[in-house]
Amino acid sequence: MRLLADEGGTLALTTVVLLPLVLVTLVGVLELGAVRVVAERARLAADLATVTAVNDQDDAYLARRGRLRLAPEAEDVARGSFAANLEPLAGWLASSPSAVAASADVAVFRDGGERDPRTGRRYREPTVRLTAELPVLTPAFALLLARPVTEVRILSTSSAR
Amino acid sequence: MIVVLLPLLFAVLQFGDAFHRWLAQDAATAHAARYAAELGGDAPEVRALLAESLRDAGIDPERARVEVVPARVGWREPIRVSVRTDHTIAIPFALTTVIPLRSSAVARGELAR
Numbered sequence: 001m002r003l004l005a006d007e008g009g010t011l012a013l014t015t016v017v018l019l020p021l022v023l024v025t026l027v028g029v030l031e032l033g034a035v036r037v038v039a040e041r042a043r044l045a046a047d048l049a050t051v052t053a054v055n056d057q058d059d060a061y062l063a064r065r066g067r068l069r070l071a072p073e074a075e076d077v078a079r080g081s082f083a084a085n086l087e088p089l090a091g092w093l094a095s096s097p098s099a100v101a102a103s104a105d106v107a108v109f110r111d112g113g114e115r116d117p118r119t120g121r122r123y124r125e126p127t128v129r130l131t132a133e134l135p136v137l138t139p140a141f142a143l144l145l146a147r148p149v150t151e152v153r154i155l156s157t158s159s160a161r
Numbered sequence: 162m163i164v165v166l167l168p169l170l171f172a173v174l175q176f177g178d179a180f181h182r183w184l185a186q187d188a189a190t191a192h193a194a195r196y197a198a199e200l201g202g203d204a205p206e207v208r209a210l211l212a213e214s215l216r217d218a219g220i221d222p223e224r225a226r227v228e229v230v231p232a233r234v235g236w237r238e239p240i241r242v243s244v245r246t247d248h249t250i251a252i253p254f255a256l257t258t259v260i261p262l263r264s265s266a267v268a269r270g271e272l273a274r
Contacts (some may be wrong), residue, residue: 006211015162028175037180052269054208056234056237076268084239084267090194121266 024144031140038092038136039152045085046130046156053078053108053128054158068109068160070126078106078128094135094149096113125159168255173198175250180259185218186225187264193229194242194266201236201272202240203229211244220246234270 006156056077058069071077079101086097093100107116116122116129136153142148200206207229210249212222228243243265251257 015165019165022169023164026172029173033177033180039185040184041187044187048191048194048266048268052198055269055271081267081269086262088265122223 012064027140028144031138034092035136035138035150036154038089040133041089042132042134042152043084043154043156044155045089047158049082049084050079050128050130050156050158052081054107054126054160057126057160058110061159064070068112068126070108070160074096074108074110074128075106078108078130079104079148081128082132084105092137094137100132100134104130106130119157121157123157125161127157127159129155129157133157164254168252171252172255175252176177176186177193179248179250182189182218182220182248183262183264186215186246187221187266189214189218190244190264191240191266193244194240194268197229197240197242198268201235201270201274202231202233206246207242211242215244215246219226236270236273238270239267240270241265 054070055069055073056074058071067117082104083098083101086093086100090097090110095103099135105118107118107129109116109123109129112123112125112127114123114127116127118131119129132154134154136152137148138147138150164241169239189211192214193207197203208227211225211227213220215225224246226245228241230241230243232236234240245261245263247259248262249257249259265268
C-alpha cells in the first residue's frame with residue numbers, strides 16, 4: 001500500500017510539472033497551425049490576384065500587333081482582387097485587407113523579356129508579381145512570446161501564355 | 162494523466178485535420194472560382210470540378226453548401242464562389258462540437274458575350 005501511495009504521489013507530481021509544458025506546446029502548435037492556414041489562404045488570394053491581373057490584356061494592342069501585353073490597369077486589378085480575396089481573413093489580420101493590398105508590392109511587366117529587380121528573374125512573357133507582408137494576429141504567441149502580430153511574407157507570380 | 166494527455170493528443174490531431182480540410186476546401190474554391198470565371202458563371206462543370214476536388218480532400222460534396230454569385234457574368238465582372246461545410250471536432254473527456262469551415266474566392270469573368 002505504501003508503495004502504491006508513493007507511485008501515486010510521483011505520478012501526480014509529474015502531471016503537475018508536465019501539464020503546463022504540454023499545454024504551452026499544444027497552444028503553440030495550434031497557433032502555428034493557424035498561422036500556416038492564414039498564410040496558405042493568403043497565398044491562394046495572391047495567386048488568384050496575379051492570375052486575374054495577367055488575364056487583363058491590352059485588347060487594342062493584341063488586335064493591332066497580335067501580341068500579348070498587359071492592360072495599363074493591371075496593377076489596380078491585382079490589388080482589387082487581392083483585397084477581395086483577403087476579405088474572409090479580415091478577422092485574422094492586424095490590418096484591413098484593403099490596407100494589406102494597398103501596401104503590397106505589385107510589379108507589372110507589361111512586355112516580355114523584362115527583369116524583376118526584386119527577385120532577379122527575367123520573365124519571357126508579360127508578368128504580374130505580387131509580394132506582401134501579412135500581419136497575422138497571434139494572441140497565443142502574444143501570451144507566450146510577447147508577439148501579438150506575426151509577419152508572413154507571401155509571393156506570387158503569374159505570366160501570360 | 163491519461164485523462165489529460167489523451168484530450169491533448171486528440172486536440173492536436175483533430176484541429177490538424179480541420180486545418181488540412183479547410184486549406185483543401187479553400188484551394189478547391191479558388192479553382193472553382195477561376196473555372197466559373199472562364200465559363201462565364203455557374204455551370205454543372207463548375208459544380209462537378211468542385212465536387213471532385215472536395216472528394217479528393219476527404220470532404221463529402223453532398224454536405225457542402227455552394228453558392229456562385231452572380232450565376233452569370235460577363236467580361237471582367239466579378240464572380241464569387243462560396244463553400245461552407247461543417248466539420249466535427251471530437252475530443253475525448255473534453256468536447257464534441259461542430260465548426261463551420263467557410264471558403265470563398267472572387268474571380269473576374271473571362272467570357273466575352
